[in-house]
Amino acid sequence: MSVNNVPFLDLVAPHVELEEELVAVFRKAIRTAGFIGGPMVDGLERDFAEFCGTRHCVGVNSGTDALRFALMAAGVQEGDLVVTVPNTFIATTEAISQAGARPDFVDVDERTYTMDPVKLRAFLETQCVRGESSRNVVHLETGRPVTAIVPVHLYGQMADMDPLIELAEEFHLMIVEDACQAHGAEYFSAKEQRWRKAGSVGAAAAFSFYPGKNLGACGEGGAITTDDEQIARTCRMLREHGQSKKYFHDMEGYNGRLDSIQAGLLQVKLRHLSKWNGQRQQSAKVYDELLSAPGADPQLDPPFVPEWSRPVYHLYVVRVAAREAIQAALSAAGIATGIHYPVALHLSPAYAKLAYSRGSFPVAERAAEEVLSLPMFPGLGPEAQQRVVAELLAATAATVGAAAR
Ligand SMILES: *Cc1c(COP(=O)(O)O)cnc(C)c1O
Numbered sequence: 001m002s003v004n005n006v007p008f009l010d011l012v013a014p015h016v017e018l019e020e021e022l023v024a025v026f027r028k029a030i031r032t033a034g035f036i037g038g039p040m041v042d043g044l045e046r047d048f049a050e051f052c053g054t055r056h057c058v059g060v061n062s063g064t065d066a067l068r069f070a071l072m073a074a075g076v077q078e079g080d081l082v083v084t085v086p087n088t089f090i091a092t093t094e095a096i097s098q099a100g101a102r103p104d105f106v107d108v109d110e111r112t113y114t115m116d117p118v119k120l121r122a123f124l125e126t127q128c129v130r131g132e133s134s135r136n137v138v139h140l141e142t143g144r145p146v147t148a149i150v151p152v153h154l155y156g157q158m159a160d161m162d163p164l165i166e167l168a169e170e171f172h173l174m175i176v177e178d179a180c181q182a183h184g185a186e187y188f189s190a191k192e193q194r195w196r197k198a199g200s201v202g203a204a205a206a207f208s209f210y211p212g213k214n215l216g217a218c219g220e221g222g223a224i225t226t227d228d229e230q231i232a233r234t235c236r237m238l239r240e241h242g243q244s245k246k247y248f249h250d251m252e253g254y255n256g257r258l259d260s261i262q263a264g265l266l267q268v269k270l271r272h273l274s275k276w277n278g279q280r281q282q283s284a285k286v287y288d289e290l291l292s293a294p295g296a297d298p299q300l301d302p303p304f305v306p307e308w309s310r311p312v313y314h315l316y317v318v319r320v321a322a323r324e325a326i327q328a329a330l331s332a333a334g335i336a337t338g339i340h341y342p343v344a345l346h347l348s349p350a351y352a353k354l355a356y357s358r359g360s361f362p363v364a365e366r367a368a369e370e371v372l373s374l375p376m377f378p379g380l381g382p383e384a385q386q387r388v389v390a391e392l393l394a395a396t397a398a399t400v401g402a403a404a405r
Helices: 013-017 019-032 039-052 063-074 091-098 117-126 161-170 229-238 260-270 273-292 323-332 349-354 362-370 382-399
Strands: 056-060 081-084 102-105 128-130 137-139 146-149 174-178 186-189 194-197 204-208 222-226 243-245 316-319 371-374
Touching: 013 019, 019 039, 019 260, 039 056, 039 222, 039 260, 056 063, 056 229, 063 091, 063 174, 063 204, 063 222, 063 229, 081 091, 091 102, 102 349, 117 128, 117 161, 137 146, 146 161, 161 174, 161 186, 222 229, 273 316, 273 382, 323 371, 323 382, 362 371
Parallel strands: 081 102, 081 146, 146 174, 174 204
Antiparallel strands: 056 222, 128 137, 186 194, 204 222, 316 371
16 A cells, blocks of 8 residues: 555554553453453443433444344334434344334435435325324324334434424424434534533434444444433343343343443543544544635535534545546545445335335435545544545546536
């Protein structure tokens, strides 16, 4: 790899920087055989709850299981319908299905790519009817009760929560946040006149500690955050075979525990998360300025950040018309990029059973064709970013015409 190459992310440097502290965690685990549960898991749960501003945190083995357990513990039942967005990682909808519900979609906002409250209202008012019971919204086509929504805080930016909360209250829906990309992101609630952290707004929230996330384990991991004692308790049971104490099973659960070693490593890394998020925000500012500079392509907008949002830039995503050609040109110039995500989920073969087609969610579909994630990680550095943007502008200029829409 030439020195001028720009990787998409760098998972080596932060671990090498913390190597002694991380190795000490491993040493402690092997000397105490503290592999499952114990003080390292308790410590991470305490620290991460504090970081998110919630009363409880439950460590589990992945973000997917965090979302599944959160949905089940919040009260989603077999046969329910749970609404999310089409432009997310498939784990969002997998978790809904695994909780026994059927996933369904509403389209996203054109500029933030997060759940559009106007479209959610339209869905609830035109495709559902009010029933008699407290589980009182019924989806007309399937006859299923609509019981929860899963807004996805995509790319490190929170969804517009105030209007979603209002709808959830009006229609008696639970909110479970997919905060898997949003450790530390904040939302200004005009209603409450305060900034609120991702993971502290819904009935419960799911985080992923997959290595590439803003807070990543050295392996798999995830967590549920909630203020609700009962939800936290149920998640603790679900992650451990439904037991309230060893070999006393109130229900069937799962093997969904967070490894103690991963918890210990995460606890070390969590102490650096705010600094790392700050570095991502700084890099985002550099990209924003480079993309807005005189002479830059006026079609190439920096990501939109509403006044109510303090994003943590899990990803820095721009939109380009001739994406495949531009990505290839960047790759040839030694610049790695990503696409999050190339297929809107309703068009994925995995959800053929939902019988949607092209045109069902046009905003998400267009995004799937045009989004391009630029290199973004703590320690990226402005020189590398100048190269990225210079090559990006050269590539977009070269594809103009061929890419006329
Ligand atoms: C990463 C991610 C997940 C799943 O997390 P895992 O830890 O990989 O199971 C779920 N939703 C979103 C939006 C994600 O980015």
